[in-house]
Amino acid sequence: MSFYDGLAFFIVLLLGCIPAIILGMKEKRIGNYTILFSIGIIFIIYRETPLELFYLLLYLFLEWHLIALYQYSLRRFGRNKEIFHHAVLFALLPLVMAKLSGFIGHHWFSFLGISYITFKVLQIIIESYDGIIEKNGFSQTVAFLIFFPTLSSGPIDRSRRFEQDFARRWERREYAELLQKGIWKILLGILYKFVLSVIAYDILGRINGRYDPQYVILYAYVYGIYMFFDFAGYSLMAIGTSYIFGICTPDNFNKPFISRDMKEFWDRWHISLSHWFRDFLFSRFMTDAIRNKRFKNRLNAASMGFIVNMLVMGMWHGLTKDYLLYGLYHGVLLAVTEIYQKKKWYRRVKSKKWYQCISWFVTLNLVMFGFLIFSGIFLETWAVLMRYL
């Protein structure tokens, strides 16, 4: 059994939702039940892969102590950059081990959800250093980390936001509204993931392996559409389920294909991920670069910031040529966008209708080309082309 897949999961989910709905409608707190059900469903899902379950439990044990010890050190010794860097390193270590051990045929520390849970731990560590978080309670933190609707693939919530919802006692009217929205999102998610994305996937199967230009272009578009319905559908189901448990997990997609430039695209596509990177990598890189005057001018700094940011995002997807190229591609595009948007000409035309139409069309094609890289078909086609030549 796996998350949001197969009849068995949805039956367990349906049964699990009933007590949450009863608690919600009776204006009781759902939090403790959420922890209980999360633990239960984790044991059911990881039952077939006991090693992963072991790694998950070990991970939680280690990371909880890391958080508690780091916050203790902040209270005891104050802000210290060196300790902070070590804490970040330790928070990253399991994920790095999981990614790297793949190269030597192992799966050290690898478990379903490690990529996403790492973001949550890092957010707590970094915001503790910033002084926004003082101390995390044990049960809230564990609930945040193992919250089952978003455990395996997000959306990536933030601990301060999560804890507010978690501790909240919803009024009946509010909860009924939340429940209604949640059910709607789940149904929409099912339509996206099990109907529309399946149709797109079927088309992909028919054109895969054809390298004529028109097929490659078609592949890019259909793959982009497939990715959207697949992942937006998954996210909708995860968000809808969260709502039923009284947690307003943030949205992950917002009509990405209407974007008129690449910056707007990353504000609409996999939002919880790109905003995480914006807040915890890009912003930090930029403040550090500006503070220490590491670049000749701010445009150079910003360009490098975008490239580093997206390259790391690519690496996070996986340490393969395709993902690295994908990250680099988007980094360079964002850098070029930044430089371009500082031009006087852009400021003059940006609100004109004709300009927005062209800009939308160009953006859409750049985005679809990005998906072609992501899918692996770009480098594959490239290799075929080189052989042919």
Next chain:
Amino acid sequence: MEEKLLDILERICDDEAVREDLEMDLFEEGLLDSLAIAELIVAVEEEFKVLLSPTEYEKEELSTVHKIEKILKAKGVE
């Protein structure tokens, strides 16, 4: 303080428009973005000796000159 803040914002946004309407939504006008916020954080740190963090405030809390002023006042800037 307001004058200093406006100087900073004018430099970051590269636009005098920030002075015209202190209630104007700087994000909607395309004057502020995540990059500009990073610059603002460093500038505020250097000018007023106040630490801001990128995730401390929601976007809406930083969207106008007046709102930014309010935050700085709350942090003890005179």
